[in-house]
Amino acid sequence: MTAQNLLQRYSAGEVDFRGVSLVSAQLEKVDLIGANFANADLENANLMLAYLSRASFCQANLMRARLAGANLNQANLLQANLSDADLHGASLQGASLYGADLSLANLLDANLIDADLREANLSGANLTGACLRGANLRQENRGGGAYLRGANLRQADLQGANLRGADLAKADLRGANLSEAFLRDADLSKAKLQGANLAQASLSDALLIGADLTKANLTAAKMQRSQLMQANLTQAILTEANLVEAKLSRAVLTEANLVKARLSRTDLSRANFCGADLSYTTLVDAYLARAKLVEANLTAALMTRAELSSADLTGANLTGTTMPDGSTHP
């Protein structure tokens, strides 16, 4: 089928184009709203700035298709092959991308608000600046969560997104908005999270081993049992964060703000808290073997039964601190 032929049939009222072959077709800026391209072959087709809202591309082949600026709102892209497709600045609001292959796709500044991305393959995809508010990326019953290993999500907007169990290891999330995001059981090992906003995010049981969280905002984040070994939290904001039973051994928290954070039963061995503000924190039963607390502010911190014997407290402020033996420091 040729592009011209397709447009003629569409303007005559036809919408069923299932299984057609339109490889490399030139369809820039066309209006094909609501058309059905299920199982069609549109590999390498040019659909830039096309109007394709509510169209169906169920199981269609859109490999290397040029869809920059296309309007695909509420389109059905179930199990479509969009690998290496260009979706720069495309609008996919409320689209169904369940099980779609988006590996190496360019989704720079794309609108993915409320999109269904469960089981989608986003490995190596570029999601820089993309908006994923309300998007569904959650883990299905048996399979793993969304596959975003090494994905580029710099400056992406993921506020309130459901990323339970998602694989975000080594992902670039610098400056991203993850406030109120649901990241329980997610793998964020070695992820780049410098300056990211994770305020009130749910990160319980998440893996953050070796993650870079420099200057990240983790205000009131729920991080129970999370694994933050060797993570970099320099100058991060962790006020009122819940880190009960979290593992922070060898983590760097220099100049971090931990006011009123809950750190009971936390493993803080060999962690570096130089110049950090730990005032009003709860550190009951915390394990601080060889932790560096040089010039840290521990004013009114509660350290009952904490293991402090090998910690370095040079120049630390202990005014009103409850010490491991239950006594109050003058």
Added chain:
Amino acid sequence: MQAFPQSVGIGKMPPLEAHPPLETVADSLEQHASSRRIKKLVFGTCQNSWENDPAILAKFELRELLKTLINRYPTLDALKQAVGRTVASLNRQQIYEEVAEVIISQAESFYASQSDHSTATALLTHDATQLEARLDTGSYEAIAQTVKQSSQQLRLTKLLYCIAHDAWENNPQTLAQVNLIALIEQVHQLVPTAKDLKYRLGRIIQQLNHQNEYRSVADILLKAFRVLYQQSQPDLSCLERVDLAEKATSTQLEPLLSPVVGGATRLACDSLRVIKNEAEPAYLIAGPRDRSNLFPLRLEILKYTNPLRAKILLQSCVHGPFSFTESGWRSLRTKTLEELLQETFAYCKTFSDLESKLTILAHCLDSADENTQVAGAIARVMKPYYLL
């Protein structure tokens, strides 16, 4: 309907229609051949700064500007002098002297009518002034307290001082000696609406070195002054009087039959009703939004327009019309919407600057219709991020 005997009961109060109200003065000035210069001169006298940008001038109603002037200058002579001072600071004095004459001659009839009905006016002014004074004094103290407690106290005082004295004061000792409450009162008299305050602050900040810092300081000031611009609401008893007066008006005859005092009451309430209507919409009173977090702005853009078209237009706005060539696309892919928005804020200093650039570029690019829609949407959502 019964004919009304003119001689009964009106005393010194002529019917309201006999006043040449401010609206009439404003209307005739607006219809004048030199209306643009008239507005510039009235605006210049009002704001103490000369404005040539038609987009900014259009934001201010001549009627409101005249009202500010008349409230500030109680006699025709005082007004004459103030307008004269503005003219003396201009290059084209001869032309503007004629413009000043037109304004003065129109204002003359207004001032004359005011002195004719001095009894009623006195009553009106007395009532309204007392109410306003009561509301304001407390607010001045509250604003002074906000200023004193702010970490930006010095910068806030500098801005207030600059509005009141039309000069930038850097000496911390001089600033420390300032009576803050009196300074705030002075500023309030000079700048009676939130719109005026926003304009004044914008003008001052344009001249400064640390513009970004002062933009957030101005924001604090706008928020603190909100209480003054919102409060001008009459108390309940007066609202009831308004209702009564309205009922009276609907019967047609009664207001004219009422004695002098009744008429004055209605006048007083009318004036308060005007004040009440002047309570300004929140977006005018609030300061500009925070440019360090553009996630809300980006979300707005996605809601109302296509992200790629928005990027093309912003890129064109900052770097010249987009080429739609392979190299054009390549360079667009190297920038995020966030970065383009920041570049646009840095490049377009004022909102009118942004609006005109977007409009021009929308027509320079392919599919002008679509781009006009995009330009409109972008301008609308970026507006709250501009002070001016």
